[in-house]
Amino acid sequence: MQPVTEQPQLLExxxxxxxxxxxxxLAQVDFTLHAGxxxxxxxxxxxxxxxxxxxxxGVFRRDAGTIRLEGKEVSARDPADALSLxxxxxxxxxxxxxxxxxxxxxxxxxxxxxxxxxxTGEMRRRAAELLTGYGLDIDVANPLSSYSVAIQQIVxxxxxxxxxxxxxxxxxxxASLDAQEVETLFGILNRLKSRGIGIVFVTHFLDQVYAVxxxxxxxxxxxxxxxxxxxxxxxxxxxxMMLGRELAAEALHRNQRPAVSGEPLVAFKNYGKSRLxxxxxxxxxxxEVVGLAGLLGSGRTETAKLVFGIERADSGQAxxxxxxxxxxxxxxxxxxRFGFTPEDRKxxxxxxxxxxxxxxxxxxxxxxxxxxxxxxxxxxxxxxRFIKLLDIRTPDAEKPIGLLSGxxxxxxxxxxWLATEPRFxxxxxxxRGIDVGAHAEIIRLIERLCEDxxxxxxxxxxxxxxxxxxxxxxxxxxxxHVRELSGNEVSADTIxxxxxxx
Amino acid sequence: xxxxxxxxxxxxxxxxxxxLICLAQFPSFxxxxxxxxxxxDNAFLxxxxxxxxxxxxxxxIDLSVGSVIAFTGVFLAVVIERYGLNPYxxxxxxxxxxxxxxxxxxxxxxxxxxxxxxxxxxxxxLARGLCFVLTTDSIPINAPAYGQITDISFTxxxxxxxxxxxxxxxxxxxxxxxxxxxxxxGANVYALGGNRNSAELMGVPVGKTTIxxxxxxxxxxxxxxxxxxxxxxxGYSLAATGVELDTIAAVVIGGTLLTGGYGTxxxxxxxxxxxxxxxxxxxxxxxxxxxxxKIAIGALLFAFIVLQRGLSAASVRSRSN
Numbered sequence: 001m002q003p004v005t006e007q008p009q010l011l012e013x014x015x016x017x018x019x020x021x022x023x024x025x026l027a028q029v030d031f032t033l034h035a036g037x038x039x040x041x042x043x044x045x046x047x048x049x050x051x052x053x054x055x056x057x058g059v060f061r062r063d064a065g066t067i068r069l070e071g072k073e074v075s076a077r078d079p080a081d082a083l084s085l086x087x088x089x090x091x092x093x094x095x096x097x098x099x100x101x102x103x104x105x106x107x108x109x110x111x112x113x114x115x116x117x118x119x120t121g122e123m124r125r126r127a128a129e130l131l132t133g134y135g136l137d138i139d140v141a142n143p144l145s146s147y148s149v150a151i152q153q154i155v156x157x158x159x160x161x162x163x164x165x166x167x168x169x170x171x172x173x174x175a176s177l178d179a180q181e182v183e184t185l186f187g188i189l190n191r192l193k194s195r196g197i198g199i200v201f202v203t204h205f206l207d208q209v210y211a212v213x214x215x216x217x218x219x220x221x222x223x224x225x226x227x228x229x230x231x232x233x234x235x236x237x238x239x240x241m242m243l244g245r246e247l248a249a250e251a252l253h254r255n256q257r258p259a260v261s262g263e264p265l266v267a268f269k270n271y272g273k274s275r276l277x278x279x280x281x282x283x284x285x286x287x288e289v290v291g292l293a294g295l296l297g298s299g300r301t302e303t304a305k306l307v308f309g310i311e312r313a314d315s316g317q318a319x320x321x322x323x324x325x326x327x328x329x330x331x332x333x334x335x336x337r338f339g340f341t342p343e344d345r346k347x348x349x350x351x352x353x354x355x356x357x358x359x360x361x362x363x364x365x366x367x368x369x370x371x372x373x374x375x376x377x378x379x380x381x382x383x384x385r386f387i388k389l390l391d392i393r394t395p396d397a398e399k400p401i402g403l404l405s406g407x408x409x410x411x412x413x414x415x416x417w418l419a420t421e422p423r424f425x426x427x428x429x430x431x432r433g434i435d436v437g438a439h440a441e442i443i444r445l446i447e448r449l450c451e452d453x454x455x456x457x458x459x460x461x462x463x464x465x466x467x468x469x470x471x472x473x474x475x476x477x478x479x480x481h482v483r484e485l486s487g488n489e490v491s492a493d494t495i496x497x498x499x500x501x502x
Numbered sequence: 503x504x505x506x507x508x509x510x511x512x513x514x515x516x517x518x519x520x521x522l523i524c525l526a527q528f529p530s531f532x533x534x535x536x537x538x539x540x541x542x543d544n545a546f547l548x549x550x551x552x553x554x555x556x557x558x559x560x561x562x563i564d565l566s567v568g569s570v571i572a573f574t575g576v577f578l579a580v581v582i583e584r585y586g587l588n589p590y591x592x593x594x595x596x597x598x599x600x601x602x603x604x605x606x607x608x609x610x611x612x613x614x615x616x617x618x619x620x621x622x623x624x625x626x627x628l629a630r631g632l633c634f635v636l637t638t639d640s641i642p643i644n645a646p647a648y649g650q651i652t653d654i655s656f657t658x659x660x661x662x663x664x665x666x667x668x669x670x671x672x673x674x675x676x677x678x679x680x681x682x683x684x685x686x687x688g689a690n691v692y693a694l695g696g697n698r699n700s701a702e703l704m705g706v707p708v709g710k711t712t713i714x715x716x717x718x719x720x721x722x723x724x725x726x727x728x729x730x731x732x733x734x735x736x737g738y739s740l741a742a743t744g745v746e747l748d749t750i751a752a753v754v755i756g757g758t759l760l761t762g763g764y765g766t767x768x769x770x771x772x773x774x775x776x777x778x779x780x781x782x783x784x785x786x787x788x789x790x791x792x793x794x795x796k797i798a799i800g801a802l803l804f805a806f807i808v809l810q811r812g813l814s815a816a817s818v819r820s821r822s823n
Contacts, residue, residue, distance in 0.1 A: 080705040095703050097696035099763035104689055109705045117684045159704075 009071075010035040010198040011087075011167050016065035018055055025051040029065070029224045031217055033167060033198040038189055040213035040230070041202045042242055047219040049202055053169055057082040057089050069166065088160025092172040094152040096159070098145035103127035105144050106159050134158050134188055150181035154188060161192060168192065169200045174208060186212045206235060218242055242437075262286065263322065265455045266338075266424050268307065271316035277302040279315050280481040282474065284424065284455040289446065291466040292459045293495045294476030300459045301343055302479065304426050307457065308340040309333040334367055336424075339417030343428040343459070345406065349413045352402030356394055357383035359401045359412055364419045386415035390445065407438025414445065425449065426457045431465065443469055463492035475499060508813060509757030509806075510769040516755075516802070517776050524779065528786045534662030536782065541668035544778040546571065546726040546733060547748060548671040548771065551756075552678040553722030554749045555770045559682070560694040560715050561762030562618035566607065566625035567723040568745035570600055572738070573629045574727025579641035579737025589647040597724050603629070604720025608713035622716075626746070633739035640738035643731060652732050667729045674722065678767040691715060695762025751799050752777055755806050776802070 011033040018026040026048045033039050043049050054060045056067065058076030067074055069085060076082035079089065096105045103124045104111070111118040112126070127140040134154050144152055153173055160168055170189075174182045189199055189212055201213060209216060210230060218225040218241045225241050264283035272279030277299045284290050292300045305311045307318075309327045318327045320336050327333060333340070342348035350359055360383045365374055374382075383397040390411040394404060401412055410430060417425055427446070431439045446469050450456050460466045466473060472486040475498040483498050525531045550567050557564045574596050581587040581595070603625065610621045654666040682688040690711045693701040702708050731737060750760075756773025758765025780798045784790045 079703045083705065095697075095700045097693050097700055097704070097763075099696035100689065100692055104692075105704075108689055108693055109686070111686055111689065113686065117680070118686060118689065120684065 009033075010069070012066075012068040012071075013052075013056070014066050014068075016052065016055060016067070017063045018051055018060060019063055024222050026055070026062075026222045029219065029222070030227075031224070032227070033200060034215075035166070035198050036193050036196045037214045038193055038199045038201055038212055040209045040216035041200055041219070042209065042216055042238070043219035043225075047242075048222040049219060050171075051222070052219070053089065053171060053200075053202070057087060057169070083160070083163055083165070086164055086166035087169065088163060088165035088167070089169040089171065090153060090156045090160055090173055094149065094156050096144055096152060096156055099143055101141050102131075102138065102144050102147070102155055103140040105155055106130060106140075106162065130158055130162055131155070135184070148181075150177050150184065153177070153185065157188065157192075161197065165197065167198045167200065169202070171202045173201075174203060174205060182208065206238065209238070210235070264319075265321065267319040267322075269317050269319070271306060271313050271318060273302075273306060273311055273314050276311060276479070277306060278480045280474075282307070282457075282481070284457060286423070286453045286455055287450050288471050289450050289456045289458060289469050291470035291473040291490075292457065292476060293463060293466050293473050294499060298476040298499075299479035299481075300476055301428055303476070303481070304340065304428050304457065304459055307333075308338055308426055310340075334363065334420070337420065337422045339363070339420060339422035339425040341410070341413045341417065341425075341427050341430060345409055345413065350401050350409050353400055355398045356387065356392065356401050356404070356412055357397040360386055360397075360415045360419055363416045367420055382419050383415075386412075386419065390415055391441065405438075407442070410438070410442065411445075414442075418449075422454065424455045424457070426459075428459045429461065430458065431460065431462065439465075463495050467492045467495060507766075509759075509764075509810065510766050510772070512809065513755060513757045513769050513772045513776070513806075517772050517779065520776060520779050520783075524783050524786070528783075531782075531786075534658035534660035536662070538658055538662035538664055538668065540775065540778045540782055541671065542663075542665045542733075543781070544774050545665075545667040545671040546730040546742075547745065547752065547777070548774045549674045549729060550723050550726040550745065551749045551752045551770045551774050552674050552767060553719035554746075555678065555753050555756070555758055555765060555767050556682065556691055556715050557618070557719045558695075558750070558753050558758050558760060559762055559765050560691045560712070561698065562611070562712075562715065563622060563750070564607075564625075564716065564719045564723075565619065565622040565746050566603075566629055567719065567726070567749060568742045568747075569626045569629035569633070570603070570720055570723035571727040571730055571742040571745060572740070573633050573636075574600065574724045575731045575734070575737035575741055576633045576636050576641070576739055577737070578728065578731050579643050580636050582643055582645050583641055589645050593728055596728070597721060600720040600724030600727075601717050604717040604723075605713050607720070608716030611716065612709045612712040618716075630739070636739075637737075638739060640736050642736045644735075648732060648735060652735075667732050670725070670729055674725070675767060675771050678770075682767050687711065687714065692763060695759075695764075697763075748777065748799075751803050755799075755802055757806075759810055760807070 009032055013029065013031040016026050016029045016031070029048065029052060031052065041049050041052070051060065055062045056076070058078045058081055069087070074085050076085055076087065082089070097108070100108065106127045107123050112122045113119060124140050131138065131140065134157070136151065136154055138147065138151065144155065157168065173185060177185065189201070193199060203209060213230050215227065215229050216233070216238065217227040218238070220242065262285050265286045267283040269281055270279045271282070280303065282290070292303055294300050302311070306313055309329050309332050312328050318325050325336060327336070330340070346352070351362070357379055361374055361379050364382070368374065380397065386392070387394065387397060392408050392411045392415070394408065401409055404412065414430070430442050430446070443465065446456060446458065458466065458470065467490050470490055472484055473490050473495055474481050475483045475485065475495055477499060485494055485498070521531065530536060550571065554564060554567065577596050578589070578592050581592050582589050607621050607625050610616055611618050651666055656664040658664055682691065690701070690706050693704070693706045694708065694711060698708065730742065734741070752773040753765070753770050754760055754773070755776055756765070756769035756771070758769060777795070777799060781792070781795050784792055784794050
C-alpha cells in the first residue's frame with residue numbers, strides 16, 4: 001500500500017462552523033481528503049457528521065470557514081450544484097427514482113438524444129456498459145424498484161461517479177446490506193479509490209472502518225477530535241476518541257448472573273406463519289433476556305412481528321402465565337402488556353412532528369382509550385420522569401421528536417412502552433444507527449429492565465452485543481429457528497458458527 | 503416485462519371483453535360506422551385525457567379542464583359570432599390564453615407548494631365563472647369555416663367515417679406517446695411522480711417541469727374545447743360540467759396510478775374507449791337510462807383502484823421476499 005499522504009489534497013475544509021438556534025453543530029472543524037483514499041468519518045450521533053456533509057453538499061449554509069476542492073474555493077448552493085462541482089453523495093435510503101428504469105436513473109437529465117428524442121437503445125447500452133464496470137449484470141430496462149437495496153445503492157454510486165464525481169460521500173451505505181453485499185460494495189470502493197476518487201465513508205460499524213478505510217476523522221460535539229491513519233490506530237483508542245473517555249469493560253460484558261428459573265411468563269408453542277417463518281417454540285421467564293441472532297432476512301423481525309401480533313400466526317398457540325391467549329393484533333398484545341420498539345424507527349416508531357411528551361404517552365393513552373385523556377399535568381410528569389430516567393438529551397419535553405438524534409429517539413420509544421409498565425418487551429435492533437456512547441447506555445438500560453422482572457426479547461445484528469446481555473440466544477437461519485444457545489454457549493463465536501453451520 | 507405492463511394489459515383485456523359482449527348482442531358493433539362514431543363521440547374526452555395523464559403521472563391533478571373546455575366554447579362563440587373574428591385566429595388566441603392559464607396554475611403549485619387539488623379547483627371556478635361573464639346563453643356558431651372543418655373526413659371501408667376531430671384525437675395521442683416515453687420532458691414527468699425530493703436532488707428541473715405539465719393540460723383542454731365546439735357547433739357556459747372527473751376516471755381505468763409515477767398514454771386511450779363503449783352499448787340497448795354509464799364507470803373505477811392496490815402490494819411483497 002502506498003502512503004496516502006503523498007496523494008494530492010482533493011478536498012480541504014478549514015475552520016468550518018455552523019450553528020443552529022441553541023446548538024453549535026460544528027465549531028472550527030478541519031477536514032482533509034486526499035485523492036485516492038477512503039476516509040472514515042466517525043463520531044457519536046450529534047457529533048456533527050451529518051451537518052458536515054450537509055454543509056459540504058449545500059443543504060445548509062455555513063457560518064464560517066472555507067471549503068476548497070482541488071485548491072479552488074467552492075460553495076455549493078444545493079445538492080445538485082454540489083454534484084456538478086464534483087461532490088456526489090449516496091445516502092442510506094437511496095435517493096433515486098424507484099419507478100424509473102435503471103438506465104433512466106443513471107442518465108436522467110443527460111439522456112443521449114437526437115432531434116429532441118431520447119435514444120433509449122443507446123441509453124440502455126451505455127447504462128449496461130457502465131454497470132458492467134461495477135460487476136453488475138442486470139436488465140437496465142427494468143424499474144429500479146425491482147432490484148434489492150444493495151443494487152440500488154451501487155446504481156446510486158455509479159450515477160454519482162459517472163457525473164464526474166471527484167469526491168464521493170457515502171452516508172451509512174452498509175446499514176441495510178448483508179455481509180456479502182457489504183463485501184461487493186467494498187470491492188467497488190477499492191476500485192474507485194484506485195481511480196483516484198476521494199471517498200468519505202460514514203458508518204457505525206468499526207469492523208468496516210478497519211476493513212476499508214485508509215484514514216479516519218473523528219468528530220465529537222461538533223468539534224474535531226483528530227484525524228489519523230487507520231493502520232496505526234488501535235481499536236480501543238478509536239473508541240475512546242469517539243467517546244471522549246476510556247471504554248469501560250462493563251459496557252461489553254454482562255455480569256454473570258445465576259440462571260433465571262421459574263415458570264415462563266410468555267410462551268409460544270409451534271408458533272408460525274407460512275411463507276413468513278417456520279413454526280417455533282419460544283419461552284421467556286420474568287427477568288430473562290433472550291436474543292434473536294441471524295443474518296438479515298433470516299426471520300428475526302418476522303418472529304418479533306408474530307410475537308407482537310402485527311402478523312397473525314396460522315399455526316400454534318401463545319400463552320401468558322400458562323394460559324392460552326389470543327394474539328391477533330398489536331392491540332391484543334398491548335392489552336397483554338407487551339411492548340415493541342420496531343427496527344425502522346423513522347417510519348414505524350416515532351411520530352416525528354409530535355413532541356417528545358406526546359410520543360412518550362402515546363402507547364399509554366392508546367391503552368386507556370382515547371376517551372380517557374391523560375391529564376396534562378400527569379403527561380408532563382410521565383414525560384419528565386422518563387427524560388430524566390433514560391437521560392434523553394433535550395432542552396424540554398415539547399421539542400418535536402424528529403429533531404432529536406437517533407439514540408435519543410430510541411430512548412423515547414423505549415420510554416413510550418415503559419410508561420405502560422409492560423411485562424414483556426420486544427426490542428428490534430435497539431442500537432441500530434446509534435453511536436457507541438448511546439449504545440452502551442441502551443445496553444445498560446436493557447440490563448436494568450430485566451433486573452426489574454421484565455422479560456425481554458432483543459434482536460440485534462451485532463453478535464458481540466447480543467452475546468453480552470442475553471441469557472439465551474436463539475439463532476435463526478432461512479426463516480427458521482435453528483438452535484437455542486444458553487449458559488456458556490452464549491458467545492459471539494458460537495452464534496457465528498451456528499449461523500454458518502449447515 | 504409483462505409485470506410492468508400488467509395494468510395496461512388488464513385494461514385492454516377489459517376493453518376486448520366488453521367489445522365482444524357488445525358484439526355478441528349487437529352484431530352491428532363490428533361495423534366501421536360504430537367504430538368511427540366511437541372515436542368521434544369521444545374525441546374531446548380523449549384529447550383532454552392525454553393532458554390529464556401527464557398531470558396524474560407527475561403526482562398531481564387538474565380539476566379545471568372541464569371549465570376550460572366550456573370557456574373555450576363560449577370564448578370562440580363570442581369572438582367569432584359577435585365580433586366576427588377569423589375562427590383560425592380565434593383558435594390560436596384561445597390556445598395561447600389557455601397555455602398561460604395552465605402555466606399560472608403550475609407556477610402557483612410549484613412556487614408556493616400549494617396542493618394541485620386546491621389550485622386547480624380555484625382554476626375550475628375561475629374559468630367557469632368567466633364563461634358566465636362572457637355570456638349566459640348558448641350561442642350557436644355558424645361560421646363557414648366550421649362547416650368546412652367538420653366536413654373533412656375519411657370514409658372507412660364499410661361506410662364508417664373517420665372524422666377530422668377523431669383524427670385530431672388520434673394525433674394527440676400519438677404526440678402524447680412520443681412526449682411521455684421518448685423525451686427528457688417525459689422522463690422528468692415520471693420522475694416527479696416517483697419521488698419529488700429525489701427528482702430534485704438528481705437535478706430534474708422540478709419547477710419548469712411542473713409549469714409545463716399544467717400548461718400542457720390546459721392547452722389540451724382548450725384543444726378539446728375547440729373540438730367540442732366543432733362537435734356541438736355552439737358555445738355554452740354549462741357545457742362539459744364534470745368532464746374533469748370523467749377524464750380522471752378514464753386515466754385511472756387506463757392503468758395510471760393516481761399517486762403518480764406509473765402509467766401510459768396508450769392505456770388512457772383504451773380507458774377513454776371503454777367509457778365510450780359503455781355509452782354506445784347503452785344507446786344500442788335503448789331501454790337503459792344513460793346514467794347507467796356513470797354507474798358502470800363507477801364500478802370499473804373501484805375495481806381498477808382495488809386492482810392497483812393489489813398489484814403494488816404484491817410487488818412490495820415480492821421484493822421483500
